[in-house]
Amino acid sequence: MKRQWWKEAVVYQVYPRSFNDSNGDGIGDLQGIIEKADYLQELGVDVIWLSPVYKSPNDDNGYDISDYQQIMDEFGTMDDWDELLDALHDRGIKLIMDLVVNHTSDEHPWFVESRQSKDNPYRDYYIWRDPKPDGSEPNNWVSFFSGSAWEYDDRTNQYFLHLFTKRQPDLNWENTEVRNDVYKMMTWWLDRGVDGFRMDVINNISKSPGLPDASVKDPDSDYQFAAEHFANGPRLMEFLGEMKERVLKHYDIMTVGETAFLPIDSARKMTDENDGFLNMVFQFEHMAVDAQPGTHAGKWETRQWELPELKRIMTKWDKEMEGGGWNSLYFNNHDQPRQVSRFGDDKQYHKPSAKLLATYLHTMRGTPYIYQGEELGMTNVRFPSIEDYRDVEIHNMYKEYTKERGFSHEEVMKKIWTTGRDNARTPVQWDDSENGGFTTGTPWIKVNPNYREINAKQQMSDPDSIFNYYKRLIELRKQEDVIVYGSYELYMADHEELYVYTRSVNGEKLLVILNFFAGEPAFQLPEDIVFNHKTLLISNYEVKDSENISSFTLRPYEARVYKLN
């Protein structure tokens, strides 16, 4: 396996709107990130993934871009951006930008032109189709954010495709001009000094020819989830290959694709270190362990997740990437509920369970991602009113579920509390002053009321805090090659509470023992794990050096990592 800096790195995602506000307008900004550069250095992360900061009307918080080469007014200026890049580089931290090129904003000049007339030069930059003879949409695809994926435009009497909101028209990647313009824009950023890209929904850029109807998964709805036609289309690999040739291969950068519904063999091919196109992808299979299978709407119908299933999925992804592919490791980002509330316990066992989940993500094979506030164990939030929420997905879903699907307000709020994206988007809790120190103004979304107990200031000064535990995990990755490069072997695959594995490379071995729940299961050392000496590298409870580990009882959410010789 080749050594690569992006395999050894820990990535930290900044969602700028909610990170830190420097000017009191209630919205995080670039100067706010610069103010926290020392914090990021102290934590020890190597790479910042910055969610979109480009010009945008903010229908989807910056994932609707109206100018790829300008900074959003609320976030600052291009000078601020240059200053941020320098501030990070001065501290040895790299910066990767979000690349959102499946779609633009409807305010992007390309779309503004495109919708003017059928014969203008930008018409074919987007996906326009005639209505069906009865005037209805060209096909039955549902948008990710409720309703049809098509919007009618009476200027030219055609529909345009939008997989996300109707203000996020999909670009037509079949058009060479579109691809050329995207590559030009990427080159422009790389020449400005960015260290790579996180590629938004990148496996959606090639759609099935003819855009056929999707099969019916939800008989109660007119519109159907169409991943079989918009994800992993026939020209996806060709487009990525072209992007690599034209742009990526000329720079020493890191690339990660966001790829829901990507088959595992395609992920392997896509990330092959010789012939692939991207360094790694975000797979989504493990994000569905607590969702009802079926449609994307399954996200709102949750189920109790089971540890053996998580092990099965993660082990499969590890094995499949072996020998030249690479994984990314995450439970959190700006689209997912908070991991400690979802997979841990955000009450009685808040601290041990947050550390347990961290131990897991930082000792599997792959590049770990930390989402802002995760290093503090930030939790989900329960705002009582729908008006307290900001996310377009939440608002559209609320309308659909209360108006069309017959759910009560209370029922829908429960779904939002469990799964809604705004759980991840409440401001970072810096200290126990008003608004958690995020802003001196009125925050664009309310702060989680638990900021008085959970905040960075308190945790930085507490040696036993979640923050300091993350710091130690990140340090360990720098010290122990085996954490980065060791092969992974799972033990006790069917155990419902314990997740046990080893990592081995060049005669070094790690033994990771994780109790994922609040019970106190017994651990028996598997017979084929033999050693002379053991060193405890990290754990979330006090453990005696002399303790014999051939059999012992774990405490709730206990995590231990041993190095064996």
Ligand code: NOJ
């Ligand atoms: C995935 C992004 O992570 C999400 O936040 C966004 O809404 C969609 N892509 C559309 O860009």
